[in-house]
Amino acid sequence: MKISVIGAGNVGATTALFLAQKQLGDIVLFDVVEGMPQGKALDLMEAAPVLGYDCKVTGTNTYKDLKESYLVIITAGLARKPGMTREDLLQKNAAIIKDIVDNISVHCPYCHILMVTNPLDVMTYYALKVSGFKRHRVFGQAGVLDGARFASFIASELKISGRDVAPMVLGGHGDSMVPLPRLTKVNDKPVPELIEASKLNQLVERTRHAGAEIVSLLKNGSAYYSPAASAAYMAESVVNDKKVVVPASVLLDGEYGLHDVCIGVPVKLGKGGVEEIVAIDLSNEEKQALHKSADVYKETIKQLSL
Numbered sequence: 001m002k003i004s005v006i007g008a009g010n011v012g013a014t015t016a017l018f019l020a021q022k023q024l025g026d027i028v029l030f031d032v033v034e035g036m037p038q039g040k041a042l043d044l045m046e047a048a049p050v051l052g053y054d055c056k057v058t059g060t061n062t063y064k065d066l067k068e069s070y071l072v073i074i075t076a077g078l079a080r081k082p083g084m085t086r087e088d089l090l091q092k093n094a095a096i097i098k099d100i101v102d103n104i105s106v107h108c109p110y111c112h113i114l115m116v117t118n119p120l121d122v123m124t125y126y127a128l129k130v131s132g133f134k135r136h137r138v139f140g141q142a143g144v145l146d147g148a149r150f151a152s153f154i155a156s157e158l159k160i161s162g163r164d165v166a167p168m169v170l171g172g173h174g175d176s177m178v179p180l181p182r183l184t185k186v187n188d189k190p191v192p193e194l195i196e197a198s199k200l201n202q203l204v205e206r207t208r209h210a211g212a213e214i215v216s217l218l219k220n221g222s223a224y225y226s227p228a229a230s231a232a233y234m235a236e237s238v239v240n241d242k243k244v245v246v247p248a249s250v251l252l253d254g255e256y257g258l259h260d261v262c263i264g265v266p267v268k269l270g271k272g273g274v275e276e277i278v279a280i281d282l283s284n285e286e287k288q289a290l291h292k293s294a295d296v297y298k299e300t301i302k303q304l305s306l
């Protein structure tokens with residue numbers, strides 16, 4: 001199995017490391033900066049004897065090396081700086097995504113695309129439209145990350161392991177995201193039974209702004225360990241056909257009462273990409289929050305030239 005990672009910056013290179021550690025297949029790291037993906041790929045190969053993986057990692061500046069990739073993970077593009085919203089990246093990243101997707105369509109027309117570049121939900125929609133691929137082949141990573149952030153805050157509040165928290169965060173990857181405490185469980189117990197409402201509300205708000213919290217600490221870029229871990233987790237479910245159900249940004253065609261917008265909802269990920277959009281019962285309030293989030297992205301999509 002061949003997996004290509006486009007953009008060998010912070011998220012891309014870290015994703016390649018996690019993919020290698022999961023032994024998911026051979027990895028191609030692509031970037032427009034000459035020598036950089038080759039250097040990082042070589043470095044990753046030199047880590048292999050110590051870390052114990054035996055897949056091949058290569059770096060390239062040439063699109064034809066993507067040939068026959070089963071999965072292409074797109075992390076190329078500008079990252080946020082302090083004070084920027086994800087939407088501020090829109091036009092510049094759209095130009096980058098167009099170029100990449102045009103090349104993917106030529107060199108690996110049968111692949112699946114996992115979008116990571118921001119603004120995530122809009123770039124997923126854009127990649128889908130530019131590629132002309134069916135919707136099960138183009139999906140975006142955000143809900144796994146937002147859920148992981150929510151889970152880590154809950155775990156540190158309860159002084160338990162993050163592994164014991166099963167989070168649920170739907171909606172777009174931005175301030176309008178929809179963390180769902182009612183459906184977030186700690187060892188099968190809904191989290192509102194374990195954390196009092198005002199504290200839980202603080203954790204929800206911190207989750208909504210968790211990306212900005214890291215941007216303001218780093219001052220020159222955005223988070224990458226947790227985004228890369230989340231992308232590799234989704235890749236594993238696709239490549240190894242694990243069929244995990246996770247929130248991912250996908251094109252909705254009537255599901256959850258939404259049309260023609262990519263937004264985070266629970267999906268089953270397997271060899272076929274998005275094999276199912278999973279319906280879960282939402283309260284009226286939760287449904288409204290999801291629709292409000294979708295409206296934000298429907299507006300942003302209008303700024304794209306499609």
Ligand code: TXD
Nearest residue numbers: 007008009010011031032075076077078079116117118227
């Ligand atoms: O969870 C999520 N979805 C996100 C997404 C979480 C964190 C970061 N998120 C977004 O990922 C972020 O807002 C950016 O849009 C991307 C990449 O973030 P990263 O932190 O990796 O940015 P870097 O380190 O600047 O790397 C970007 C790389 C850099 O090496 C550029 O040379 C390369 O992208 N780049 C390109 N590669 C290939 N092809 C083209 N055209 C290209 N243009 C730039």
